[in-house]
Amino acid sequence: MATCHTSSDSDPIGGLSGAGSSLLALIGQPNVGKSALFKRLTGSLAEIANYPGTTVEVHRAPSRTDPDLMVMDTPGLVSLPSISEDERVTAQVLLREPLRGIVQVGDSKHLRRTLLLTSHLLEMGSPVVLALNMTDEAENLGLVVDYDALEHWLGVPVVPTQAVRGEGVTELLAAVSKARSPVPKVVYPPVVERAVRDLVGLIPQGSRAARALGVLWLSQDAAADEWLHQRLPSEGLAKALEIREEAQRAFDEPLEDVILHARLAFADRLTGIVCRDPGALAIGWGERLGRWAIHPFWGLAILALVMLAMFGIVGVFGAGMLVTWLEGGLFGGLINPWVGRWIQGIFGSGWITDLLVGPYGLWTMGITYAAALILPIVTTFFLAFGALEDSGYVPRLSVLTNRWFERMGLNGKAVLPMVLGLGCVTMATLTTRILETRRERTLAILLLALAVPCSAQLGVVMGMLASVSAGAVVVWGLVVLGVMLAVGWLSSRLMPGSPSPLMLELPPLRLPERRLLLAKTAARLEWYAREVVPLFLLGSLVMFLLDRSGVLESIVRAGRPLVVGWLGLPPQATTALVLGFFRRDFGAAGLYALQAHGLMSPLQVLVAMVTITLFVPCVASVLMIVKERGWRTTVALLAFIFPLAIAVGGGLRVILLAFGWGA
Amino acid sequence: MADVSCPMCATRFDPTENPACGTCPLGSGCRLVCCPACGYTTVDPAGSKLAGWMSRAIGRRRQGHRRRDRISRGNLRNVQPGSRVRVLNLARLPHGKRRRLEALGLAVGEEIEVLAQAPVTVVQAGHAQLALAGELSCLIDVEPEIAD
Numbered sequence: 001m002a003t004c005h006t007s008s009d010s011d012p013i014g015g016l017s018g019a020g021s022s023l024l025a026l027i028g029q030p031n032v033g034k035s036a037l038f039k040r041l042t043g044s045l046a047e048i049a050n051y052p053g054t055t056v057e058v059h060r061a062p063s064r065t066d067p068d069l070m071v072m073d074t075p076g077l078v079s080l081p082s083i084s085e086d087e088r089v090t091a092q093v094l095l096r097e098p099l100r101g102i103v104q105v106g107d108s109k110h111l112r113r114t115l116l117l118t119s120h121l122l123e124m125g126s127p128v129v130l131a132l133n134m135t136d137e138a139e140n141l142g143l144v145v146d147y148d149a150l151e152h153w154l155g156v157p158v159v160p161t162q163a164v165r166g167e168g169v170t171e172l173l174a175a176v177s178k179a180r181s182p183v184p185k186v187v188y189p190p191v192v193e194r195a196v197r198d199l200v201g202l203i204p205q206g207s208r209a210a211r212a213l214g215v216l217w218l219s220q221d222a223a224a225d226e227w228l229h230q231r232l233p234s235e236g237l238a239k240a241l242e243i244r245e246e247a248q249r250a251f252d253e254p255l256e257d258v259i260l261h262a263r264l265a266f267a268d269r270l271t272g273i274v275c276r277d278p279g280a281l282a283i284g285w286g287e288r289l290g291r292w293a294i295h296p297f298w299g300l301a302i303l304a305l306v307m308l309a310m311f312g313i314v315g316v317f318g319a320g321m322l323v324t325w326l327e328g329g330l331f332g333g334l335i336n337p338w339v340g341r342w343i344q345g346i347f348g349s350g351w352i353t354d355l356l357v358g359p360y361g362l363w364t365m366g367i368t369y370a371a372a373l374i375l376p377i378v379t380t381f382f383l384a385f386g387a388l389e390d391s392g393y394v395p396r397l398s399v400l401t402n403r404w405f406e407r408m409g410l411n412g413k414a415v416l417p418m419v420l421g422l423g424c425v426t427m428a429t430l431t432t433r434i435l436e437t438r439r440e441r442t443l444a445i446l447l448l449a450l451a452v453p454c455s456a457q458l459g460v461v462m463g464m465l466a467s468v469s470a471g472a473v474v475v476w477g478l479v480v481l482g483v484m485l486a487v488g489w490l491s492s493r494l495m496p497g498s499p500s501p502l503m504l505e506l507p508p509l510r511l512p513e514r515r516l517l518l519a520k521t522a523a524r525l526e527w528y529a530r531e532v533v534p535l536f537l538l539g540s541l542v543m544f545l546l547d548r549s550g551v552l553e554s555i556v557r558a559g560r561p562l563v564v565g566w567l568g569l570p571p572q573a574t575t576a577l578v579l580g581f582f583r584r585d586f587g588a589a590g591l592y593a594l595q596a597h598g599l600m601s602p603l604q605v606l607v608a609m610v611t612i613t614l615f616v617p618c619v620a621s622v623l624m625i626v627k628e629r630g631w632r633t634t635v636a637l638l639a640f641i642f643p644l645a646i647a648v649g650g651g652l653r654v655i656l657l658a659f660g661w662g663a
Numbered sequence: 664m665a666d667v668s669c670p671m672c673a674t675r676f677d678p679t680e681n682p683a684c685g686t687c688p689l690g691s692g693c694r695l696v697c698c699p700a701c702g703y704t705t706v707d708p709a710g711s712k713l714a715g716w717m718s719r720a721i722g723r724r725r726q727g728h729r730r731r732d733r734i735s736r737g738n739l740r741n742v743q744p745g746s747r748v749r750v751l752n753l754a755r756l757p758h759g760k761r762r763r764l765e766a767l768g769l770a771v772g773e774e775i776e777v778l779a780q781a782p783v784t785v786v787q788a789g790h791a792q793l794a795l796a797g798e799l800s801c802l803i804d805v806e807p808e809i810a811d
Contacts (some may be wrong), residue, residue, distance in 0.1 A: 078765040079762070079763075083762075110768070110789070110791060113766055113767060113768060143790075260762055260766075290792075296781045374769060395794075399783055399785065403782055412783070412794075501760075501796035501798045501799045502795065503763065503764070503795055504794045505794075506785070517702070
C-alpha cells in the first residue's frame with residue numbers, strides 16, 4: 001500500500017526551479033475522476049469509485065510513457081483553506097513537494113467550482129494543466145464549454161477528457177510536456193494585495209509557492225501555517241502575524257471570506273464567459289431513481305432490494321453454489337485426495353506429510369480455505385460491491401441512514417467506512433479519515449472493528465446461515481446491528497463531544513463501466529490474495545505447531561468451559577476461534593468445515609456466527625488501527641471487543657434456548 | 664409557534680391558544696385541535712410526531728398557497744420540496760461549513776431547488792445535489808423565487 005509522503009528530506013521549496021524534479025501531482029475536487037486518470041497515466045490501479053473520499057492518502061506510480069515521471073494521486077480538495085485531514089494532505093503536497101507540474105482534474109459539469117480551485121493552483125508557481133473530465137456528462141446536460149476561450153483566459157492548457165474511457169489522455173500528456181508556470185489571475189482588494197506582497201518579502205528567496213503561501217497565511221490555512229512556523233525565524237513570524245492582523249482591521253468580515261469571495265467572483269465571471277448552460281433539463285431515470293433512493297420510505301425499500309441482491313449474488317451464488325462445487329467437488333473430491341496421495345508417496349507418513357496435507361496442513365487447511373472457500377466468495381462480493389460503489393448509491397445511503405448514525409454519535413458520512421468495511425475492514429479503517437473530528441474517527445473505528453464483517457467473513461456467514469434458515473439470517477442481522485447500535489449509542493455518550501451535522505454532495509447515479517469494474521475486481525483480488533494466502537499459511541503453520549506440541553489440546557481443554565459450557569459449541573470449535581485471531585474469515589471457514597461435516601446444529605451455527613462476527617478483527621486491521629490511533633486505543637478496543645463477543649454469543653444462546661429455537 | 668390552517672373554513676389560528684379545549688369533554692392532552700371559527704377538529708402537525716410525519720409525507724407534492732406560507736418563514740428547513748428559492752443569508756452557519764457550501768455552489772443570491780426535506784434537506788444548486796442535516800438547513804435564510 002502506498003504511504004503518505006508529505007515531506008521530504010531536503011528543502012523542497014527552497015532551491016526550487018523544479019527543473020530536476022519529476023513529480024506530477026493530480027489535484028482536483030472529490031469525485032472528479034483523479035484516480036481514473038491516475039490509472040490511465042500510470043497503469044496502476046488506485047481505488048476508484050463513485051463517491052467522494054475514495055483516495056485518503058497519496059499514491060505514487062511512474063508514468064506509462066515516461067518512467068522518470070512520478071505521478072501522484074491525491075485526496076480530493078474542494079478549496080483552500082483545507083477543512084479535513086485528507087484535504088490537508090493535498091495542501092501539503094502542493095506546498096512542500098518539488099512538483100514539475102500540476103494536472104488539475106475538474107468536473108466539466110461544475111465549471112465554477114473547478115475554476116475556484118484553479119485560482120488557487122495558478123498561485124502555486126508550478127506549471128498547471130487543466131483536464132476537464134466527464135465531458136460526456138456535461139454534454140448530456142446540454143453544457144457547452146468554449147475550451148479555447150478558457151485556455152486563453154487562464155493562460156494554461158485546457159484538455160477535455162473522459163478518463164474512464166481513456167479519451168483525451170494522449171493530448172493531456174502532450175500538454176503536460178509543454179506547460180509553463182502560469183500567472184496568478186485573481187486580484188484581491190488593495191489591502192490584501194499589499195499584505196500578500198509584504199508576506200512574500202518575508203518568505204525565503206526562491207520559494208515558488210510564495211504568493212500562494214502569503215494568501216493562505218491570510219486565510220489561516222493549517223498547511224501554510226505549519227510551513228511558515230517551520231521556515232520563518234521568530235521575528236519573521238511575528239511580522240507575518242502583524243501583517244495579517246493589520247489587513248484584517250480593514251474589513252468587517254474575516255479575511256478568508258474576503259479572499260474566498262474574490263476567488264468566487266473570478267470563477268463566476270469566467271464561467272459566464274466560457275460556458276453556456278441551458279439550465280435544468282427533463283429528469284432522467286437516473287435522477288428519478290436517485291431521488292427515490294433517499295426517500296424515507298422508498299429509500300428503505302430500495303435498500304432492502306439492494307441487500308437482497310447482494311445476498312443473492314454473494315450468499316446464494318458465491319458462498320452456496322460456487323463453494324459447494326469448488327470445496328466439495330473439485331478440492332474435496334479430486335484435488336485434495338490426489339495431492340494427499342502424491343505427498344504421501346514422496347514423504348511417507350511422517351511429520352512433513354502432516355505439515356503439508358494433515359488436518360492442519362498447509363495445503364489441506366491454508367490453500368484449500370483460501371482457494372476453495374474464500375476466493376469464490378470474495379470474487380462475487382467484489383463484483384457486486386464494485387458495481388454498487390460505482391453506481392453512486394453509497395452517498396445516498398449516507399443520507400438515508402444519517403439519523404441512525406446520529407444516535408451513535410456520528411453522521412451519515414460514517415456509512416462510507418462501514419460499507420467499505422464490508423469489503424475490507426483494514427482499508428475502511430483508513431477511510432475514517434474523511435470524518436471531521438477525532439472523536440468521530442475513533443467511534444467509527446470501534447464500530448468497524450466490532451460489528452462490521454469483511455467480505456470473506458460475510459460470505460462464509462451468509463453461506464452457513466442460508467443453509468440453516470432465513471430466520472437465522474434475520475436473527476444474526478438483528479443481533480449484530482443491535483450490538484452495533486447499542487455500543488455506538490453508549491460510547492457516543494461516554495466520549496465527550498457531539499456529532500458534526502451532515503453535509504454531503506450526491507454524485508449522479510451512473511451505470512458502472514464494465515471494463516473498470518472487472519479491472520477493479522481483479523486488482524482487489526490480487527491484493528487480497530497477497531494478504532490472505534500468506535496469513536492463511538502462517539495460521540495453518542501455527543495451528544500445526546500448536547497441534548504437534550500438544551498446546552492446542554491444552555487450549556481446547558482450557559477453552560472448554562467457555563466454548564462448550566457458555567457458547568454451547570462442539571469442542572472442535574475452539575480451534576476455529578483460535579484461527580479467528582489471525583483472520584475472522586479464517587475462523588469462520590473453520591466453522592464452515594465443522595458444519596459441512598454435520599458437527600453443528602442450527603442453534604450452534606447461529607451462536608457461532610454471531611460470536612465470530614463480533615470477534616476481534618484480523619491481524620492486518622489491528623496493525624492499521626495501531627497506525628491510525630496508536631497502541632493504547634488499540635489495546636483498549638481489543639480488551640473490550642473480545643469479552644463482548646463471547647458474552648453476546650452466550651447470551652444469545654441462553655435467550656434462543658429459552659424461546660425453544662433450534663430445539 | 665406554528666400556526667394551523669383549518670381545512671374546513673381556512674381560518675388560521677394558533678393551536679396553543681385554542682379556546683375550544685375548555686368546552687371539550689375529552690379535556691386536554693389529546694393531539695387534536697379545534698378551529699375557533701367553525702369548531703372543526705383537525706391535527707396539529709407539531710403536536711404529534713406521527714401526524715407530522717404523515718402530513719409531510721402526503722403533503723410533499725401538494726403545492727400552492729401553503730407552500731408560499733411555509734417559505735415566507737424564511738429558513739431552508741421550512742421550504743416544501745419542489746419549491747425554488749433564492750439564498751439570502753448564510754452568515755448563521757458555522758464558518759467552515761459556510762465556506763464549503765459557497766465553494767460547492769450554494770452561495771448568497773443563488774437560486775436553488777429543494778428536492779427533499781426528509782431524512783435530511785436535499786437541494787439542487789446548479790448541477791450539484793447537496794444533502795444538509797436539518798440543523799444546518801435551518802440556519803440558511805431564503806426567500807421564495809420571484810417568478811414562482
